[in-house]
Amino acid sequence: MKRTYSLAAIASLVLWGSVALASVGNKVDGHLYTIPGVLHTSYLVTVFQCTNSYPTGFGSITWTVEIFDAAGQPAGSATHTMGGGATGVITTGPILSLAPNAQASVPLGTQGVARIIGDKKLLCSAYVTSPNSVPGYMNSLPVLSKNKQKGN
Numbered sequence: 001m002k003r004t005y006s007l008a009a010i011a012s013l014v015l016w017g018s019v020a021l022a023s024v025g026n027k028v029d030g031h032l033y034t035i036p037g038v039l040h041t042s043y044l045v046t047v048f049q050c051t052n053s054y055p056t057g058f059g060s061i062t063w064t065v066e067i068f069d070a071a072g073q074p075a076g077s078a079t080h081t082m083g084g085g086a087t088g089v090i091t092t093g094p095i096l097s098l099a100p101n102a103q104a105s106v107p108l109g110t111q112g113v114a115r116i117i118g119d120k121k122l123l124c125s126a127y128v129t130s131p132n133s134v135p136g137y138m139n140s141l142p143v144l145s146k147n148k149q150k151g152n
Helices: 007-023
Strands: 030-040 045-052 061-069 074-082 087-091 110-118 122-129 138-140
Touching: 030 045, 030 122, 045 061, 045 110, 074 087, 074 110, 110 122
Parallel strands: none
Antiparallel strands: 030 110, 045 087, 045 122, 061 074, 061 110, 122 138
């Protein structure tokens, strides 16, 4: 059986392939991680730390932390762009012992959930800590793949 392909079908495949190649290393894929337990008070700040696992020189990626309060309403967000192999930090407030790349403008007293939006090559962690120069408190938060918890 002989197959024939239209010029339009071939052109769309070539175009799709070139768009896919052009976006590698700079693509924002969407919702990657969900982090429950986000806090922002006078005594506690949440820190989100992500590493671009593309090789150095491969290209930059942009990632965003979106924070939602206990009622599910948007409470703030921050965005950071970093090159291959780089690590970036976004916080919910100032920390004396850490210089974040970006800080989300979150109302004092916020407790809720965050989601990280970005390229699938991001490797992330999150924790709650005291904003003092010597952390008197630090607690790791679960980083869930989208909304799916693994384990147990």
